[in-house]
Amino acid sequence: MLKRNGQPCQRTVPDYPGRLTDFEFLAYNTVFGGIEGNYRELALLSDSITHTEHSFSDVLAASSAPSEEGTHEIVAEKNGRQWEVISSLLKQRQSELLLCKREGNSTKEFAIVEKLAPNSPLAKARGMWFVHQTSNDARLLLQDFIENERQTLNLYANDIVASAQEKIDEKYPGEDMSRVIKAISVRCMKKSVLEEKANPIRHRQRAHGVRM
Amino acid sequence: METPTLPKPDPVPGQKERLSYSIHEAAELLGVDYYSVYRLIQRGKLRACRALRGKFLVPRTELLKLLTNE
Numbered sequence: 001m002l003k004r005n006g007q008p009c010q011r012t013v014p015d016y017p018g019r020l021t022d023f024e025f026l027a028y029n030t031v032f033g034g035i036e037g038n039y040r041e042l043a044l045l046s047d048s049i050t051h052t053e054h055s056f057s058d059v060l061a062a063s064s065a066p067s068e069e070g071t072h073e074i075v076a077e078k079n080g081r082q083w084e085v086i087s088s089l090l091k092q093r094q095s096e097l098l099l100c101k102r103e104g105n106s107t108k109e110f111a112i113v114e115k116l117a118p119n120s121p122l123a124k125a126r127g128m129w130f131v132h133q134t135s136n137d138a139r140l141l142l143q144d145f146i147e148n149e150r151q152t153l154n155l156y157a158n159d160i161v162a163s164a165q166e167k168i169d170e171k172y173p174g175e176d177m178s179r180v181i182k183a184i185s186v187r188c189m190k191k192s193v194l195e196e197k198a199n200p201i202r203h204r205q206r207a208h209g210v211r212m
Numbered sequence: 213m214e215t216p217t218l219p220k221p222d223p224v225p226g227q228k229e230r231l232s233y234s235i236h237e238a239a240e241l242l243g244v245d246y247y248s249v250y251r252l253i254q255r256g257k258l259r260a261c262r263a264l265r266g267k268f269l270v271p272r273t274e275l276l277k278l279l280t281n282e
Contacts, residue, residue: 041247045247092245092247092248093245094244094245094248095244095245095248114248116243116244117243117244119243120243120244121241121242121243121279122242122243122244122278122279123243125278125279125280126278132251132255132257133255148251148254148255152247152250152251152253155250155253155254155268156247156250158266159235159250159266159267159268161266162265162266162267163267165265165266166265166267169265
């Protein structure tokens with residue numbers, strides 16, 4: 001039997017290959033309970049982004065279909081620039097990410113636009129249609145969007161782990177809880193990375209021609 | 213344009229102006245989901261710094277910049 005400081009290490013937790021002692025296991029459950037809400041949110045966002053990745057070809061097809069008057073919602077930035085909404089990419093509680101396009105005489109431009117709650121201070125300052133990225137290539141724009149969303153998830157996951165570290169330091173000062181924090185970190189980070197095999201558009205560098 | 217103010221949250225009694233805010237506080241002040249704040253940081257539209265143990269803090273000045281359309 002594996003022992004650490006005389007304590008048997010038999011306890012297992014999700015996504016972590018190592019074994020924890022009873023004391024570490026108790027600490028893990030206590031600390032994870034404090035971040036569980038954030039972890040669930042992270043998991044939901046990760047699933048939504050994966051869903052967007054899997055609908056990549058449908059969204060791309062919609063972006064290249066000819067525009068017919070009156071079929072898509074038209075939105076306007078605060079500066080008056082108008083966009084036609086092609087597809088919803090990600091819904092959140094207070095906002096929605098949209099793929100939009102606008103056509104000139106011989107040019108097309110695409111944008112990732114966040115629809116903000118109209119009464120929010122940010123919407124009042126910037127307008128309720130917040131443009132994150134633009135490009136004249138819808139494929140590159142979508143690839144870049146998904147890559148950016150994964151990186152954003154990673155920032156969120158890192159912040160959750162930092163919160164867990166705070167709770168550990170608070171509740172177990174002076175104790176070696178490195179395996180507990182490692183186990184929580186592995187579980188959170190797993191949600192912020194992509195299913196590598198399922199996704200053909202992973203691991204590309206920032207697309208050229210995409211403006212942030 | 214009106215000068216934007218950041219009226220809340222202000223959890224420290226007697227302290228009227230905070231120097232920085234947590235992600236959740238920043239989200240409340242901007243009226244967006246907190247995940248949208250991470251998105252603004254990742255896209256370089258909102259600058260944030262790392263505090264103890266790596267947690268993000270958003271400087272008050274950066275929030276004001278975003279709300280003044282700079």
